[in-house]
Amino acid sequence: xxxxxxxxxxxxxxxxxxxxGVSLALSSAVVFYALLDLPLITVVQRMFTSVxxxxxxxxPFFMLAGAFMSEGGVTKRIVDFSMSLVGALAGGxxxxxxxxxxxxxxxxxxxxxxxxxxxxxxxxEMERRGYPRSFAAAVVASAGTVGIVIPPSITMVVxxxxxxxxxxxxxxGGFAPGILMGASMCLVSWYISKxxxxxxxxxxxxxxxxxxxxxxFWALLMPFIILGGIYSGxxxxxxxxxxxxxxxxxxxxxxxxxxxxxxxxxxLLSAAVSTTMIMFVVGGANVFGWILTYAQVPHHLARMFxxxxxxxxxxxxxxxxxxxxxxxxxxxxxxxxxLTPILLPVVLHLGIDPLFFGVLMVVNLAIGCITPPVGLxxxxxxxxxxxxxxxxTKKVLPYIGVLLLDLILLTYFPGIITFLPNLMH
Numbered sequence: 001x002x003x004x005x006x007x008x009x010x011x012x013x014x015x016x017x018x019x020x021g022v023s024l025a026l027s028s029a030v031v032f033y034a035l036l037d038l039p040l041i042t043v044v045q046r047m048f049t050s051v052x053x054x055x056x057x058x059x060p061f062f063m064l065a066g067a068f069m070s071e072g073g074v075t076k077r078i079v080d081f082s083m084s085l086v087g088a089l090a091g092g093x094x095x096x097x098x099x100x101x102x103x104x105x106x107x108x109x110x111x112x113x114x115x116x117x118x119x120x121x122x123x124x125e126m127e128r129r130g131y132p133r134s135f136a137a138a139v140v141a142s143a144g145t146v147g148i149v150i151p152p153s154i155t156m157v158v159x160x161x162x163x164x165x166x167x168x169x170x171x172x173g174g175f176a177p178g179i180l181m182g183a184s185m186c187l188v189s190w191y192i193s194k195x196x197x198x199x200x201x202x203x204x205x206x207x208x209x210x211x212x213x214x215x216x217f218w219a220l221l222m223p224f225i226i227l228g229g230i231y232s233g234x235x236x237x238x239x240x241x242x243x244x245x246x247x248x249x250x251x252x253x254x255x256x257x258x259x260x261x262x263x264x265x266x267x268l269l270s271a272a273v274s275t276t277m278i279m280f281v282v283g284g285a286n287v288f289g290w291i292l293t294y295a296q297v298p299h300h301l302a303r304m305f306x307x308x309x310x311x312x313x314x315x316x317x318x319x320x321x322x323x324x325x326x327x328x329x330x331x332x333x334x335x336x337x338x339l340t341p342i343l344l345p346v347v348l349h350l351g352i353d354p355l356f357f358g359v360l361m362v363v364n365l366a367i368g369c370i371t372p373p374v375g376l377x378x379x380x381x382x383x384x385x386x387x388x389x390x391x392x393t394k395k396v397l398p399y400i401g402v403l404l405l406d407l408i409l410l411t412y413f414p415g416i417i418t419f420l421p422n423l424m425h
Contacts, residue, residue, distance in 0.1 A: 001035065002031055002035050002036070002291065002294070002295045003292070003295045003297065005030065005031055005034070005035060006027055006028070006030075006031050006288070006291055006292075006295075009026070009027035009030050009031070010023055010024065010027040010288070013026060013027060014329070020281055020284075020330060020331045020334055021277065021280040021281040021283075021284045021285075021331075021334070022280075022284070023284075024281070024284030024285050024287070024288045024334060025043065025047065025280070025283070025284035025287060025288075027288065028043055028284065028287040028288050028290075028291055029043045029287075031291050032287075032291075036294075043287055046283075046286060046287045046290060047280075047283030047284060047286065047287055048283065049286075050282060050283050050286030050287075050337075051279045051282055051283055051286075053161060054238055055157060055160065055161035055167065055237070055238055056157070056158075056161055056279070056282070057238050057241070057242075058152075058154075058157045058167070058237060058238040058240075058241035059154055059157060059158075059241075059275055059278055059279065060241075060271065060272070060275040061238075061241030061242045061244065061245045062108075062109040062110075062152050062154055062157070062241045062244060062245075063109070063110070063113075063154070063271045063274045063275045063278075064245040064248070064267070064268070064271040065107065065108075065109075065222070065241065065244035065245040065247070065248040066107055066108035066109060066110060066113050066248070066271075067113075067248075067267045067270050067271040067274075068245065068248030068249045068251075068252050068259065068267060069107045069108070069219060069222070069248045069251070069252065070107075070108070070113070070117045071252060071258075071259050071263055071266075071267050072248065072249075072251055072252020072253070072256050072258050072259040073252065073256040073258030073259070074104075074107065074216075074219040074251070074252075074256070075100075075104065075117045075118070075120075075121055076121065077212070077215050077216040077219060077256070078100050078103045078104055078216060078219060079096060079100050079118070079121055079122065080212045080215065080216070081103070081209075081212040081213055081215070081216040081220075082095075082096040082097075082099040082100040082103065083096050083201065083212075084204075084205070084208045084209040084211075084212040084213075085099060085204075085209060086099055086186070087200060087201040087202065087204075088200045088201065088202055088203050088204040089190060089200050090190055090193045090194045090198065090199060090200055091189050091190050091192065091193020091194065091198045091199075091200070092193075092199070092200035092201040093122065093125065093126045093129055093131065093198075093201065094126070094131065094135075094136075094139045094189035094190075094192070094193055094198065095186050095189055095190060095193075096122070097118055097122050097126075097136075097139045097140055097143045097189075098139070098142070098143045098182050098185045098186045098189060099182065099186065100118050100122070100143070101114055101118055101140075101143030101144060101146055101147070101182065102143075102146055102150060102178060102179065102182040103216075103219075103220065104117055104118060104147070105146045105147040105148075105149070105150040105178065106150050106151065106152075106220075106222070106223040107219065107222055107223070107248075108147055109147065109148070109151075109152040109153050109154045109157075110147050110148065110154055110274070111144045111145055111146075111147035111148045111332075111366060111369045111376060111377055112144070112147070112369075112376050112377065112380050113147060113274070114143070114144045114146070114147030115140055115141055115143070115144030115147070115377045115380045115381060116380050116384070118140055118143060118144070119137070119140040119141075119144075119380065119381050119384045119385075120384060122136070122140060123136045123137060123140055123381070123384060123385055126139070129201075130198065131198055132395075133385055133387060134385075134387055134391045134392060134394070134395050135192070135395050136385075137381040137382070137384070137385045137387055137391075137392045137395070138381075138392050138395035138396040138399065139185075139189055139399075140381050140384075141369075141370050141375075141377040141378055141380070141381045141392060141396055142185050142370055142377075142396055142399035142403075143182075143185060144369065144370075144377040144380070145181065145366040145367065145369050145370055145377065145403065146178045146181050146182050146366065147366075148332055148362055148365070148366050148369070149174050149177055149178040149181060149359075149362055149363055149366050150174055150175060150178030150179075150182075151170075151171030151172070151174050151175065151223065151226070151227065152171060152223070152226055152240075152241070152244070153170070153171065153174055153362060154278065154333070155332045155333055155336055155362050155365065156170040156171060156174060156358065156359070156362055157237070158282060158333050158336050158337060159336045159340060159358045159361065159362065160237075160358065162336065162337060162340045162341065163340050163344055163354055163358060165354050165355055165358055166237075166355070166421075167237035167238075168227070168230040168231060168237050169355050169421040169424075169425075170355060170358055170359060171226075171227060171230075171237070172227070172420040172421045172424055173355055173356070173358075173359040173417045173418060173420065173421050174359055174362065174417075175420055176416050176417060176419065176420060177359060177363050177406070177410055177416065177417060180406050180409070180410075180416070181363070181366070181403060181406050184402045184403065184405070184406050185399055185402065185403075187402070188398050188399055188402050192398065218251050218255050218256070219251065222244055222247055222248065222251075225240075225243065225244070225247060226240045226241075226243070226244055227240075229243060231424055249264075278333055281331050281333050281334045281337075282333055282334070282337050284334070285333070285334040285335075285336075285337035285338050286337050288334075288337075288338055289337055289338045289341055289342070292338065292342065293341060293342075297342060301342055301343075301346070305318070305346050306346065306349065310350070312350045312351065312352050313411070313412070315346070315350055315352075316352070316357075316360070316411050317411065319343065319361075319364075320360075320364055320407060320411060323335070323339075323361060323364035323365060323368075324364055324367060324368065324371070324404075326339070326365075326368070327364060327365045327367060327368020327369075327371060328368055328371045328372065328375065330368075331376065332362070332365035332366070332368065332369065332376075335365055335368075336361065336362075336365070339361070340358075340361075343357075344357075353414065353418060355417075355418060355421060356414045356417050356418050359410075359417045360407075360410060360411065360414075360417065363406070363407055363410060364407065366403075367400065367403045367404065367407065370396050370399065370400060371400060372389060372393050375389075375393075378392055378393065378396070
């Protein structure tokens with residue numbers, strides 16, 4: 001009874017256009033009040049408790065670091081550097097978007113932020129160079145998916161906090177899958193561009209590449225400072241987020257000098273709003289997950305999976321399908337908060353590395369960012385371009401296809417994910 005009421009309320013609120021965080025919190029509040037006879041203040045208390053941890057302090061700082069970098073002229077320099085590397089190939093600008101997406105993902109930690117930053121500077125430029133606007137939007141949306149895979153990843157911070165898994169190891173585990181996804185999307189863009197006659201931009205010049213790299217050096221240094229500091233023991237993953245925020249402000253103010261003191265309040269407000277949205281979703285999802293646990297859903301689900309199969313590969317394939325479907329409906333951070341406590345006991349029972357499983361979960365949910373009906377990146381590019389989500393979806397299907405192939409590859413070869421963390425240890 002509890003589970004049915006919870007799911008029906010949640011589905012109704014989503015269908016009515018209510019945001020995911022509010023839907024999770026309100027549907028949980030209905031169950032608390034009507035069926036569990038608990039005071040509504042309990043919902044608020046559980047939401048606050050769920051985000052009141054040292055690990056979650058990394059979220060606002062990474063959001064702030066990304067905002068400082070975006071406002072401080074970093075996006076333009078990343079695009080210029082990417083152009084110097086791949087701009088001369090067929091479909092040069094489409095390849096630039098994918099490469100720039102990987103670089104910016106290493107600064108922002110968010111798929112929506114990566115999509116918005118690259119889209120704002122590249123979609124109009126691609127259209128001026130003869131690319132269809134819908135294709136440009138699809139390329140940008142797809143490039144944004146690596147925003148939560150390549151470190152620093154806010155979604156990995158959420159998983160690590162809940163699963164008690166090293167966030168630093170999760171970050172290292174996300175590098176290879178993120179690069180694989182980016183390279184795969186480059187191949188798709190190159191093939192489509194070659195087929196449709198979208199030409200490159202000029203010729204490759206080593207001198208130009210070196211010059212743009214030097215110009216972009218201070219921005220590209222940030223991920224190395226974060227991971228180097230963590231693995232050398234200088235600071236924790238959470239403290240690295242604060243270092244990244246300070247470094248982002250320093251680069252924007254004193255090195256690139258495109259960020260001014262007058263911009264600081266606006267950047268702080270932008271980061272605060274983005275952080276609030278994420279934290280509200282995490283809090284609502286935590287209460288939602290508590291009710292699922294109360295209804296013994298993890299126990300029943302674990303028993304069902306163990307009765308179905310004792311093969312880790314078969315289990316992972318079933319989970320891939322579950323996550324891909326859920327990723328089309330629910331925000332990535334919310335999905336992690338809801339599913340991690342449910343699935344982790346089964347993962348450990350089957351002898352699957354929780355580090356590997358966490359990164360695989362994030363890759364699954366990243367694909368959901370461009371999968372309708374609730375693909376977050378689709379909404380971002382739709383708001384930037386004014387193109388309907390349906391039109392963008394048609395162009396994004398080839399990218400979804402190649403990302404699914406990447407997902408299968410990662411599932412069958414876990415060493416792609418675990419190699420770097422194991423090497424560092």
